[in-house]
Structures are given as C-alpha cells and as structure tokens.
Amino acid sequence: MQSTLIAQYQESILDHLKEMTQPLFDNSGIRTFAYRKFFRDGRSFGISTNHEWNKWHNEHLLKLEGSIPIYENDIRETVINTQYSCFRIGEPDNRDVLCMKLHDFDIWNTLCVYKKNNDFIEGFYFAGTKENLNIINFFLNNVVDFDNYIFYLKNYFFNSINKDTIDQLLLPTILKESFSPLPNFLENGGILYKEGETILLTAREAECLHYFSQGYTIKEIAKTLNLSPRTIETFINKLKNKMGVYYKSDLIKVYFENINLKKFVSVAFEREASLLPFSEKTVYNKSISFSLSTRENECLYYLSQGYTLKEIAKTLNLSPRTIETFINKLKIKTRIYKKSELIDLYKNNYSQKLKIKYK
Secondary structure, three states: OHHHHHHHHHHHHHHHHHHHHHHHHHOOOOOEEEEEEEEOOOEEEEEEOOHHHHHHHHHHHHHOOOOOHHHHHHHHHHHHHOEEEEEEOOOOOOOOHHHHHHHHOOOEEEEEEEEEOOOEEEEEEEEEOOOOOOHHHHHHHOHHHHHHHHHHHHHHOHHHOOHHHHHHHOEEOOOHHHHOOOOHHHOOOEEEEEOOEEEEEOHHHHHHHHHHHOOOOHHHHHHHHOOOHHHHHHHHHHHHHHHOOOOHHHHHHHHHHHHOOOOOOHHHHOOOHHHOOOOOOEEEEOOEEEEOOHHHHHHHHHHHOOOOHHHHHHHHOOOHHHHHHHHHHHHHHHOOOOHHHHHHHHHHHHHOOOOOOOO
8 A cells, every 4th residue: 555655665764864854953943854855747755754744744645636735836936946945934824734734733934945956846844833933033044054954965865765766655746737837928828029029829829838848748738738639739830820930849949039038027127216116114914014125125026026036136136045035034024925925915005005115
C-alpha cells in the first residue's frame, strides 16, 4: 500500500533529518522544519521533523480530490520568479484546510522558501509556534543565513531524493499547469506585437500559444485544456494566419519576443513619483492604519500593476531578494498574507482616494 511505503521511507530518513536540523532548533525559536519536492507532473514528496504531521499530511494527500490551493499559488509564483519566499502568519483562512490544520498542530509563523530547478521545485519550511510572533523578525534579520542553510541541506541531504528513487511515493499535490502559468498579459486573451503590428488573441489562442511555446505537444495541450488535438491544431493554424508566419518555430519566436518586452510596460519603468497614486504615509485595512516606507509604497504599487518581483527589482534598481523582503514586510504590517489580497488593499485605498505619503 502506498501510504505504508511512504511512511516507511519517511521513517528511514527522519532521524538523519532531525540530526541535521537540531542545531537550528537549538539557536532559534524554530520548532519544526519541513521539505517538499514538487515535480512537473503535479506530484510531490515531502517530509517534516514532526512525525504526527507527516502522518496527517500523507493521509490528506491520498484522499484529496484535486489540488492544494496554497501550494498552487506558491508554485506559480516560484515559476515566474525562480525563487519565492512568503510567510504563514496571522489567523489562517478557514477555507484553507492545510493551513487550518498546520495551525491546529501549532506549526505556525512559518518562513516558506521555494527554489526552482529545471524539472522540479523545492519548498523549505521553517516554523515556529502560534505564540512566537517574534520569530518573524528573526527570519527577516537572517535572510542570508537561511539561504546558506538551505544550500547546506540541499547538498548534504535532499539531493539524494530524486524522482527515480521516490517515484512510487509521489502523491498528487498540484495541477500540472502550475509549472507553466499563463503570463498576466495573456490571461483571458491578449495582445501581441510583431514588427510594429498589433495582434489580438482570443483566450484559447493565447493558451495554445503559451503551452506550445513551453514545449507541450499538441496532444499534451489538448489534454491540459480538455479539448481535442484537432481543435488545438485549428487554433495553432489560426495563430499562424494572424501572425503571418508558416512555421511553428516562428510562433514560438514571436511569443518570446513579446515576453522579453516585459508585458509592454517599459514606459512605466521610469521611477517618477508622479506614477504612484499615493502621497500619504498611511494605508488602511478594515479601519486599521499602517505606516509604509517609500520602498514599501513603491512595491505595493508595482505589485498591484501586475509586475513580477524581477520587474519591480529592475524598476527600482534593487535585487529581487530585496523586493521580496519589502513584500514580506508589507504582509506583516498589514496582516495580509496573500498577494491577491495585497492588491485588493491597494485598490480599496486608491478607490477611496486615500493617499500614502513617503517618509
């Protein structure tokens, strides 16, 4: 039985994992460490230093019908940005079974770090307890140390966990498409540029072009979109006609030329205060006010405009990791832990004409 095989393998490596993470526990408020490796087919393998959590998580994935939303979101962000970090803090959303259960297990106030490789994404989770709110400051003040520690764990422990070794232990966790998320500018259709001409795409044409450019075959695109291969061929031919090209390789070339245009917002890369709709220093969330720094203001604004972390970094002439830190500080200050909700916060404040002022 698969559950038995998974439990046996986890038990065989758990003591070694605890031995390697104990020094970290001794010198911080961290009480639980977990690791999960996500593969392109949507399956994953994970292990935690908390034995009871391993049992619950395995059982949950085995009976799950569909995917886990919080993993979906994190994987999509990682695919776009190569590396992604976030916190699990505050009160969990009661619609999120995984987070509610983590909270019940007292595995909370967690730093989540995701790193992208060619064929998989690794998640590293450092958790305190519900009561230890100060651990977030510890995380923020030791970013480099955690990165080094992850490098150490990868090289001396987790590199041995490859798909061939654990294939029969992998459980469905996320949708396969999460590894190839549609760019924002192609969602629900979009606009492409080719040699100065504007090309309008339908939603299906945009999806077909995207997946085709990611190396999917006609049959794989058909399965992903729940359509017939013949229908996909029809969309591909329509794309050729619209773009005036005859080879599939030319379609892919146009796609990546547009990707490199950075969603056609190069004009917005000018760092002028006039671009920012805020000029006061306070943002409001449910009548609670929060003070934001200049950089936090800028990050919130560009994030709400659909910029990726790399694009915000280029705009502000900072590193993606620094932008990531500012975003995490925004989440802590506003007690909002999802990017979509941060964007809603921006829109709500802007619509109410509340201005945020630089410090």
